Amino acid sequence: MAKRIEPTARQLRLAVELRRLRDAAGLASREAAALLGVTAPQISQIESGLAGVSEKRLRRMAANYSCTDDGLIDALVAMATDRTRGWWEEYRELLPTPFLDLAELEHHATYRRDVEFLFIPGLLQTEDYARAAFSSRVPELPEEELELRVRHRMQRKVVLDGPDPTPYEAIVHEAALRIKVDDRATARTQLSHVLELSEADHITVRVITFELDGFGGAWSPMMLAGGAVPRLDTAGRDVLQGTGFIDSEAQLGVLRTLFRRVEAASLDPIRSRDFIHSLAKEL
Numbered sequence: 001m002a003k004r005i006e007p008t009a010r011q012l013r014l015a016v017e018l019r020r021l022r023d024a025a026g027l028a029s030r031e032a033a034a035l036l037g038v039t040a041p042q043i044s045q046i047e048s049g050l051a052g053v054s055e056k057r058l059r060r061m062a063a064n065y066s067c068t069d070d071g072l073i074d075a076l077v078a079m080a081t082d083r084t085r086g087w088w089e090e091y092r093e094l095l096p097t098p099f100l101d102l103a104e105l106e107h108h109a110t111y112r113r114d115v116e117f118l119f120i121p122g123l124l125q126t127e128d129y130a131r132a133a134f135s136s137r138v139p140e141l142p143e144e145e146l147e148l149r150v151r152h153r154m155q156r157k158v159v160l161d162g163p164d165p166t167p168y169e170a171i172v173h174e175a176a177l178r179i180k181v182d183d184r185a186t187a188r189t190q191l192s193h194v195l196e197l198s199e200a201d202h203i204t205v206r207v208i209t210f211e212l213d214g215f216g217g218a219w220s221p222m223m224l225a226g227g228a229v230p231r232l233d234t235a236g237r238d239v240l241q242g243t244g245f246i247d248s249e250a251q252l253g254v255l256r257t258l259f260r261r262v263e264a265a266s267l268d269p270i271r272s273r274d275f276i277h278s279l280a281k282e283l
Contacts, residue, residue, distance in 0.1 A: 007049030009101035009245055010108065013234070014079040015049035016247065017072075018061060022047070025065040035064040053080050075228035082108075091152055095145070098244070099152055105234060105245070106159045110226035112166055115262050117173040117221060119181070120190055122153055123160060124170055124197055124205075129190045130154070132182035160203065169204040171259075171266050177207065177279055184283050191280040198273055206266035207275050215265055222255055 004011070022032050022043075029047070030040040036057065045051035053061070055077050062073045088103035106112060106123075114121040119133060130153045134146050141149070159166040172194075180187045198205040208215065225234045235246040235255040246252065267275060 004050050006097065008104060010079060010104055012049040013232070013247060014076060015047050017076060019047040021062065021065040021067050027065065032061070032064065036060060055081055071229045072231055075232055078228065087155055087158070091148065094148055095152060099149070103152070103156055105225050106156060106166070109166055110228065111168070112159070113169045113224040113259060115171045115222040115259065116176050118176050118179060120172065120176055120194065121170045123157060123168065124194050125153060126190050126193050127154055128186045129181060132186060136181065160197070165202045167202050171206045171208060171262050173208045174210050177276060188280055188283040191276055195273060195276055195280070198269065204269050205272055206263065206269060207272040208262065208266045209275065212265055222258065224255060224259060
C-alpha cells in the first residue's frame with residue numbers, strides 16, 4: 001500500500017488506537033512485527049498513519065494483542081476500510097487541514113455536543129454571522145479564503161440537515177447570544193435561526209445565563225463527537241483558527257465530566273428557547 005504524505009485525523013486516530021492496543025499487550029514493535037510476519041518499520045508506518053492496514057491484517061493484529069472487544073475491533077476495521085471522499089475534499093490545499101478533519105469527524109460522528117461562551121456554535125451560525133466572525137481574525141484573511149471558510153462552515157451543516165441527521169446538543173452562554181459580531185440585523189437573524197433549529201427533534205439548545213451563581217466553567221469552548229464506541233469519542237475545540245482534537249481516555253473523561261456539569265447548570269431546552277426569544281425581541 002502506498003505511503004501517505006499527510007494522514008487525516010481519522011487515519012491518525014486509527015494509528016493511535018492500534019499503538020495503544022500493542023502497548024497494552026506489552027509488545028515491542030519488533031515483537032508485534034514478528035507475530036504478524038512483517039518488519040518493524042512496517043508496524044511503525046501503520047502506527048504513525050503513514051500506511052494503511054487491511055481488515056485481515058488488522059484483525060490479526062487485534063488477536064496478537066489479545067484484544068477481545070469485538071465492538072472496538074469492528075469500529076477500527078470500519079475506520080481502516082473506509083474509502084469515503086466527502087464534500088470536504090474539495091477544500092484540500094485551499095483551507096488548513098484541521099477544517100477538513102473537523103468535517104470528516106462530524107460526518108462519522110454518532111452525536112455532536114458543543115459548549116460555547118463567546119460565539120454561536122459553528123453548526124448553528126448563519127452565513128452573515130460566520131462571515132463577520134471570520135472577518136474579525138487578525139491578520140485579516142484574503143477575501144477568497146474568507147469566503148472559502150464561510151462556505152465550508154455552511155456545508156458542515158449537512159450533518160444536521162441531511163436525511164440521517166446527527167443528534168446535536170449546544171450549550172451556549174448568554175454572552176455569546178448578546179455579543180454582536182456584526183450589526184443588530186445580523187444578531188436578530190442569528191437568534192431567530194437558533195430558535196428555528198432548536199425546534200428540530202435531533203437538536204437541543206441550552207443556555208447558561210449571567211444570573212447563574214458559582215459558575216467557574218467559562219474558560220474555554222468545548223466540543224465532543226461520538227465514536228462508534230465510547231473509546232473512539234473525540235473532544236476538541238472548534239475555533240476560528242481550526243480545531244485541535246483530544247482523544248486520550250483521561251482527557252476525554254475530564255471533558256465528559258465538564259460537559260455534564262455545564263449541562264446541569266444550564267436552562268432546560270424550553271426555558272432556553274424562551275430566553276433566546278426574549279433576547280431577540282430586545283434587538
